[in-house]
Amino acid sequence: MAASNPLRYEVFRIYKGTEYPLGYDYFKNGLRKAFRAKSGLQDRQEIQKGIEQAEYVKKEVEALYYLKRYRALKQRYDTPR
């Protein structure tokens, strides 16, 4: 069975990645909560708006990843001594 395979966790870890600053659980719960909060939407326009918001958040997350790296490199290579 898959559950008893010791490599299962290893594969899972690679698949999900490890780059969650506050852990994968924090990310997963946050993500679920965000979607659940909107699960009652019926109106087409409302849903459309939700999708737009999700795309926006996606872009923001990307920007934050970029910023994190930029700041780390700036601190290492660009700080006047």
Next chain:
Amino acid sequence: MSKLRILVPVKRVIDYAVKPRVNKAQTAVEKNNVKHSMNPFDELSIEEAVRLREAKKPVEDILAFSAGPAKCQDTLRTAMAMGCDRALHVVEEKQELEPLGVAKLLQKVVEDEKRNLVILGKQSIDDDANQTGQMLAGLLNWPQATQASKVEIDESDNVTVTREVDGGVETLRAKLPMIITTDLRLNEPRYASLPNIMKAKKKPLEKKSLKDYGLDVENRLKTVKVQEPPPRQGGGKVEDVDGMIAKLKELGAL
């Protein structure tokens, strides 16, 4: 304006977010089971090459290059996912090449592949040598602009490069062919999208060895010892102003 045939050399390094550990024998940094990724300064050079194409400059093709073990191919695939057209991998498993060796290799590649613009990261975040671009410029006898923060190419092949220097900016101008190395604020590298990652798997990746170039790239440097920096000494706390003055007197500052 002549066609741009761009070469972008990339290096696979330990990821910037990993805290490096020195191995037990104090001969090197531990590399096994450590996350690796593309040198961040090389991402900037790929982005710049791709942006030249997107700005409708006559870019004929963008060639990504890497020298090192088989895993460098992952890095080259990333480069192609970001927009390079093809890749060249010089397989070298035994030794880690030094900047001079890489520069000699790049010289051959530039000549073989008839490149007229090489964009390199100014340095890699593992050895921080900041030498390869300069050495390559020397070997080819081409003009170089290091640590570029802005790159412009006009109709008559003039390349204008802006660099951040102490207390201002410096502007350099030269004709193609040219060597450019990238600084942190040149651009914002994109993330490879999933469709582009899939497409990159089908782009051509050529494998070669040092023998194919008939080069002597023997390492000339010997690493004597690798040590971690001493841990930071914590500061002391003083109770009040008198305490602080007493402390300052004790340290001879007053």
